[in-house]
Amino acid sequence: MDVAEDIKVCRKCVVEPAVEAGLCPGCLLRAWKALQRLEARRQALTPVMAPAPLEDPILEVAEVAERLRVDPSTVYRLIRAGRLRAVEIGRRRVVRASAFARFVLENRTRRVG
Numbered sequence: 001m002d003v004a005e006d007i008k009v010c011r012k013c014v015v016e017p018a019v020e021a022g023l024c025p026g027c028l029l030r031a032w033k034a035l036q037r038l039e040a041r042r043q044a045l046t047p048v049m050a051p052a053p054l055e056d057p058i059l060e061v062a063e064v065a066e067r068l069r070v071d072p073s074t075v076y077r078l079i080r081a082g083r084l085r086a087v088e089i090g091r092r093r094v095v096r097a098s099a100f101a102r103f104v105l106e107n108r109t110r111r112v113g
Helices: 011-015 025-045 061-068 072-081 097-106
Strands: 058-060 087-089 092-096
Touching: 058 061, 058 097, 061 072, 061 092, 072 092, 092 097
Parallel strands: none
Antiparallel strands: 058 092, 087 092
């Protein structure tokens, strides 16, 4: 669709164009609104992009247990207690790498001395 089809100008603008834009203020406003409608139509026809995949990798309970050097049942206990955040995918539970890093930082021990 051409923008020129959408713009209606007055006789004054057709016969004696305004100084700079070639349109009187009323026609200029109508032209701007026509461009806005055209842009809205273009955006409506643009396909919606699929969301980007998560940048944050996920870890299986076994991987978390291996990294913490504990039994997987201990990891499940931490999840149930709410100390380690996990996501349930079907019957599986997975831990985001950022949640694991947060858990490690919050629960690290400090050396004295």
